[in-house]
Amino acid sequence: xxxxxxGAGAWGTALGVIISxxxxxxxxxxxxxEPLHKMQRTLRNEPYLPGIDLKGNWNFTSEIRDALEKPExxxxxxxxxxxxxxxxxxEQVEKPIVSVTKGIEYESGMTMTQxxxxxxxxxxxxxxxxxxxxxxxxxxxxxxxxAASRDEAIARQVQAILHRPTFRVYTTTDLIGVELGGSLKNxxxxxxxxxxxxxxxxxxxxxxxxxxxxxxxxxxxxxxxQPETFAGLSGLGDLTLTCFSPxxxxxxxxxxxxxxxxxxxxxxxxxxxEGYPTARAAYKLARKMNVQTPIIDEVYALLYEGxxxxxxxxxxxxxxxxxxx
Amino acid sequence: xxxxxxGAGAWGTALGVIISxxxxxxxxxxxxxEPLHKMQRTLRNEPYLPGIDLKGNWNFTSEIRDALEKPExxxxxxxxxxxxxxxxxxEQVEKPIVSVTKGIEYESGMTMTQxxxxxxxxxxxxxxxxxxxxxxxxxxxxxxxxAASRDEAIARQVQAILHRPTFRVYTTTDLIGVELGGSLKNxxxxxxxxxxxxxxxxxxxxxxxxxxxxxxxxxxxxxxxQPETFAGLSGLGDLTLTCFSPxxxxxxxxxxxxxxxxxxxxxxxxxxxEGYPTARAAYKLARKMNVQTPIIDEVYALLYEGxxxxxxxxxxxxxxxxxxx
Numbered sequence: 001x002x003x004x005x006x007g008a009g010a011w012g013t014a015l016g017v018i019i020s021x022x023x024x025x026x027x028x029x030x031x032x033x034e035p036l037h038k039m040q041r042t043l044r045n046e047p048y049l050p051g052i053d054l055k056g057n058w059n060f061t062s063e064i065r066d067a068l069e070k071p072e073x074x075x076x077x078x079x080x081x082x083x084x085x086x087x088x089x090x091e092q093v094e095k096p097i098v099s100v101t102k103g104i105e106y107e108s109g110m111t112m113t114q115x116x117x118x119x120x121x122x123x124x125x126x127x128x129x130x131x132x133x134x135x136x137x138x139x140x141x142x143x144x145x146x147a148a149s150r151d152e153a154i155a156r157q158v159q160a161i162l163h164r165p166t167f168r169v170y171t172t173t174d175l176i177g178v179e180l181g182g183s184l185k186n187x188x189x190x191x192x193x194x195x196x197x198x199x200x201x202x203x204x205x206x207x208x209x210x211x212x213x214x215x216x217x218x219x220x221x222x223x224x225x226q227p228e229t230f231a232g233l234s235g236l237g238d239l240t241l242t243c244f245s246p247x248x249x250x251x252x253x254x255x256x257x258x259x260x261x262x263x264x265x266x267x268x269x270x271x272x273x274e275g276y277p278t279a280r281a282a283y284k285l286a287r288k289m290n291v292q293t294p295i296i297d298e299v300y301a302l303l304y305e306g307x308x309x310x311x312x313x314x315x316x317x318x319x320x321x322x323x324x325x
Numbered sequence: 326x327x328x329x330x331x332g333a334g335a336w337g338t339a340l341g342v343i344i345s346x347x348x349x350x351x352x353x354x355x356x357x358x359e360p361l362h363k364m365q366r367t368l369r370n371e372p373y374l375p376g377i378d379l380k381g382n383w384n385f386t387s388e389i390r391d392a393l394e395k396p397e398x399x400x401x402x403x404x405x406x407x408x409x410x411x412x413x414x415x416e417q418v419e420k421p422i423v424s425v426t427k428g429i430e431y432e433s434g435m436t437m438t439q440x441x442x443x444x445x446x447x448x449x450x451x452x453x454x455x456x457x458x459x460x461x462x463x464x465x466x467x468x469x470x471x472a473a474s475r476d477e478a479i480a481r482q483v484q485a486i487l488h489r490p491t492f493r494v495y496t497t498t499d500l501i502g503v504e505l506g507g508s509l510k511n512x513x514x515x516x517x518x519x520x521x522x523x524x525x526x527x528x529x530x531x532x533x534x535x536x537x538x539x540x541x542x543x544x545x546x547x548x549x550x551q552p553e554t555f556a557g558l559s560g561l562g563d564l565t566l567t568c569f570s571p572x573x574x575x576x577x578x579x580x581x582x583x584x585x586x587x588x589x590x591x592x593x594x595x596x597x598x599e600g601y602p603t604a605r606a607a608y609k610l611a612r613k614m615n616v617q618t619p620i621i622d623e624v625y626a627l628l629y630e631g632x633x634x635x636x637x638x639x640x641x642x643x644x645x646x647x648x649x650x
Contacts, residue, residue, distance in 0.1 A: 131531030141525055144532035168532075200466055206456030206566035207469035207493075210558050217556075231542075233535050236561060241531035244569035 001161060002027065004071035006064070006086055008036060010048035010134035010271065011100055012077030017049075017138045018167050020056030027059045029067035031082075036060040048271070052138040064089050073161060075100055075128070076116065079272045083112055087119035096154045098126040098147070102182040103274050104281035109288060111179040124154045127175055128162070129182035130233040131241035133248075137167065144168040146233045148178035170233065177225030181216060181235035185242050186250045186275030187282050188212040190299050192243035193254020194309065202244075208295070209243050215293050219282070222289040250275035257302075258309060279303050326486060327352065329396035331389070331411055333361060335373035335459035335596065336425055337402030342374075342463045343492050345381030352384045354392035361385040373596070377463045389414050398486060400425055400453070401441065404597045408437055412444035421479045423451040423472070427507040428599045429606035434613060436504040449479045452500055453487070454507035455558040456566035458573075462492065469493040471558045473503035495558065502550030506541060506560035510567050511575045511600030512607050513537040515624050517568035518579020519634065527569075533620070534568050540618050544607070547614040575600035582627075583634060604628050 001024045005012045008030030016026040030036050039045050040060040043053060061067055064086075068074070073096055078086045080103025090097060097120055099112035110118070113125040130145030137143055147158035147169050155171035163169040172178060191212070192205050216239070217230040229235055242248045253273045256266045267273065283300035286293040298315060301307035326349045330337045333355030341351040355361050364370050365385040368378060386392055389411075393399070398421055403411045405428025415422060422445055424437035435443070438450040455470030462468055472483035472494050480496035488494040497503060516537070517530050541564070542555040554560055567573045578598045581591045592598065608625035611618040623640060626632035 131535070132528045133526070136526040136528045139526075141529055142532075143526075143528040144535075201458070201461040201464075201468075202566055202570040202572060203457045203461045203468040204466055206562045206570075207467075207558060209565055210456070210469075210556075210562035213556065213561065231535075231538065231556060233532060236538065237531045237535035240534055240565050240569065241527055244565065245527040245531075247527060 001025070001072045002070060003161065004029065004067040004074045005077055006067065006074065007077030007079075007101075008039070008045065008060075009077065009079075010045075012075065013045040013049055013054070014134035014138040015075060015077065015100060015162070016058065017052065017054065018162055018164065020054070020058060021140075022161065022164055023056070024161060025057040025059070027061065027067040027071060029061055029064055031062065033062040036062050049135060049138045052135075068093060071095060073098065073158065074123075076112065077101060079103070080105065080112065080274060080277060081272075084115050084119065087115050090116070090120040090123065092122065093120050094122045096126060096149075096157060097123045098128055098158055099179070100128045102129065102179075102186060103278050104183050104285060106277060106281040106284065109281065109285050111176065111183065113175060113179060124149065124151050126151075126154045126158055127179050127182070128158060129178050129238065131237040133241075133245070135247070140166045142166045142168075144170065144233055144237075146170045146172055146178055148172050148175045148234070150175050172229065172232070174226045174229045176223055177220055177229030178234040180220040180223060180225055181230055182238055183274070183278050184216045184219065184282055184296070185235075185239040187279045187296050187299050188216070188239060189242040189248055189250035190254035190257070190275045190279065190303075191295055193251040193256075194258045194313065196251065197255040197258030198313070205243060209239060212295050213239055215295055219286055219289065219291045219293055222291045223285070249273050263303065276303065326350065326397045327395060328398045328400065328486065329354065329392040330400045330402055331392065332402030332404075332426075333364070333370065333385075334402065334404075335370075337400065338370045338374055338379070339459035339463040340400060340402065340425060340487070341383065342377065342379065343487055343489065345379070345383060346465075347486065347489055348381070349486060350382040350384070352386065352392040352396060354386055354389055356387065358387040361387050374460060374463045377460075393418060396420060398423065398483065399448075401437065402426060404428070405430065405437065405599060405602060406597075409440050409444065412440050415441070415445040415448065417447065418445050419447045421451060421474075421482060422448045423453055423483055424504070425453045427454065427504075427511060428603050429508050429610060431602060431606040431609065434606065434610050436501065436508070438500060438504060449474065449476050451476075451479045451483055452504050452507070453483060454503050454563065456562040458566075458570070460572070465491045467491045467493075469495065469558055469562075471495045471497055471503055473497045473500045473559070475500050497554065497557070499551045499554045501548055502545055502554030503559040505545040505548060505550055506555055507563055508599070508603050509541045509544065509607055509621070510560075510564040512604045512621050512624050513541070513564060514567040514573055514575035515579035515582070515600045515604065515628075516620055518576040518581075519583045519638065521576065522580040522583030523638070530568060534564060537620050538564055540620055544611055544614060544616045544618055547616045548610070574598050588628065601628065
């Protein structure tokens with residue numbers, strides 16, 4: 001079976017490793033020709049997945065028409081910032097398109113599959129999300145992930161193509177719940193990184209994760225998600241991973257910020273950090289839905305309103321409450 | 326106000342640090358006189374909380390009658406193994422007794438407060454549980470915890486005595502939910518440690534945590550707990566901390582086991598590891614309640630039935646499922 005993967009970063013390539021290991025043909029597309037040529041030559045994506053050999057049936061192209069020639073499935077693995085621009089090229093696609101990108105479009109408040117639906121009206125859409133680092137997936141570490149689509153048949157098709165013993169794919173029809181869980185956790189990871197840099201300890205972080213999940217669930221449910229989705233892989237699972245693992249880019253962003261680096265400098269010297277734009281989009285979405293999101297609000301104020309770090313943390317840790325919510 | 330703390334290990338002493346910082350008088354009791362004398366002399370509990378000065382109004386005793394002379398509140402901080410033996414000395418106590426111990430009695434299947442109720446019929450009981458390492462609490466890192474009692478007034482009294490800006494105490498009436506969440510997570514931490522030793526990666530651990538919380542919730546609800554309690558500090562919060570933090574003793578137990586050390590040797594060379602006895606009690610409880618607990622079952626088989634580690638992990642990672650549960 002032929003699968004097109006749009007976006008040749010770490011996650012798109014790692015999913016290609018899984019798909020090709022399952023015997024399918026991968027068409028990997030990226031904007032710039034030169035890195036694709038190099039991948040064709042070396043059968044590696046060294047800048048993003050150092051040391052990983054790309055085995056099986058791979059094709060590399062910077063011509064999106066080549067990638068879209070008769071795929072059974074299209075995976076969208078481009079960052080949220082450039083997502084719509086690529087989605088607009090999919091107007092004629094009739095096969096399922098699955099977003100593996102975690103983010104919310106700031107201007108519209110749309111999730112990535114909502115952007116897809118508006119740009120590719122002939123295609124069914126879905127999302128794939130869960131607690132997975134690209135480098136661990138590419139090394140075939142055992143992981144679990146969830147395929148979501150309002151059309152259960154689409155979710156099952158994604159499962160059929162990607163599932164393998166070390167890459168367990170579950171299915172759900174709660175698409176918006178899966179997308180919001182995956183997106184919002186990146187904002188919380190920034191807060192976790194701030195705490196890490198200030199030496200707040202792991203007990204403190206566990207409390208942050210617990211309160212944050214309640215906040216994410218509240219916002220998600222207001223947007224139409226099922227509450228139980230947030231107890232699953234794309235909610236609790238992904239939030240936990242992002243906040244606790246040293247590997248998380250979003251957590252590290254917070255850590256570097258707390259150590260005094262400027263936002264500009266961190267963005268210029270790391271791969272895409274989705275938590276940064278998502279903080280702004282999530283803050284706007286929460287106001288629109290009239291949901292209280294104290295942790296997201298503090299991260300937003302810190303990143304976009306120049307709020308002082310110490311003031312932010314004081315406001316986060318001194319809120320009083322009589323009951324867990 | 327006078328507070329008796331029974332059990333002079335890390336957690337009992339750390340709670341004394343919080344209580345004395347709030348201006349209350351602490352009576353710390355332990356079995357053996359010699360360590361108590363040393364604490365009286367040095368105002369430190371060096372074996373358990375190295376480097377922490379015990380400031381404020383402390384009394385140290387190995388005579389339980391001294392500790393129980395007119396306290397307003399009794400905290401039970403002895404390991405689950407010796408819990409009933411100490412509880413039997415509390416028959417005449419009429420003030421609230423709060424368990425801060427995480428475990429299930431194997432013979433009876435009782436939680437610690439159920440043991441208290443059977444031994445101290447005149448007292449109201451409660452539990453205090455959440456994601457907290459003793460050493461971090463003793464250093465006044467910001468943490469959050471939950472005080473549980475079926476009698477809300479008791480939970481609020483505990484909150485009033487212990488709450489401070491860096492030690493946020495929430496309240497709930499779901500006593501059994503708080504106790505089971507706190508106890509069962511220690512079993513899961515052993516599994517997390519096994520995975521760590523085998524280099525399974527953090528993505529894999531996040532999936533384990535997610536599936537484990539569903540399993541804990543199933544068993545808890547069957548025992549009468551509220552499902553939402555497991556999304557709180559004593560459920561998700563504590564589970565996350567125990568599985569992800571390098572500081573967790575239970576996680577480290579699993580790690581050492583996977584590296585080939587014998588159970589006997591690990592137990593002999595570490596402080597109390599509650600996950601070890603709890604695995605057996607939890608397995609028995611799940612059978613009694615007729616609840617499926619695949620992760621607990623594998624840990625039990627590994628620890629108590631001599632099951633091979635590779636077989637256990639194969640059985641854990643190859644279970645198939647079509648939906649998140």
